[in-house]
Amino acid sequence: MLNPEDLRRLARALEMTEEEELSCDECFEQLDRFVETELAGLDAAAAMPLVEDHLEKCSDCREEYEALLRALRAERGRKTPVSLIWSRLRRIFGAD
Ligand SMILES: [Zn+2]
Structure with a gap:
């Protein structure tokens, strides 16, 4: 049986x-997939609402997103693999 304290804890966990x-x-x-979806002309915000939501609130991630979007647009037609652009960007942003 759950006691009231357990129930409160459970409710908090659910919240x-x-x-x-x-x-x-x-x-x-998830950002690379988000940007790829967008560049494919699909509704990335609808497909990945949590990413969209985070980008709205977090200027750091927003910057990374915009940089990735710019990089992919610039590389368009040159057939540079997304993963390559992404790994370059990761280096710029100091991840990994
Ligand atoms: Zn963030």
């Missing part, structure tokens, strides 16, 4: 998962 906010790391991991 926390309901918020569904990405950390910067989680956002970063």
Whole structure:
């Protein structure tokens, strides 16, 4: 049987998962897919609302997103693999 204290704890845990906010790391991991979706002419915000949500709130990730978007647009037609551009950007931003 759950006692009232356990129930409160459970309720709090549920509230926390309901918020569904990405950390910067989680956002970063999904950013390439987000940008690719967008460049494919699809609605990235609808496909990945949590990433969109994080980008709205986090200027650091927003900058990375815009840099990646610019880089991919510039490379368009040159058939540079996204993973290569992405690894270059990661170096610029000092990740890994
Ligand atoms: Zn962030």
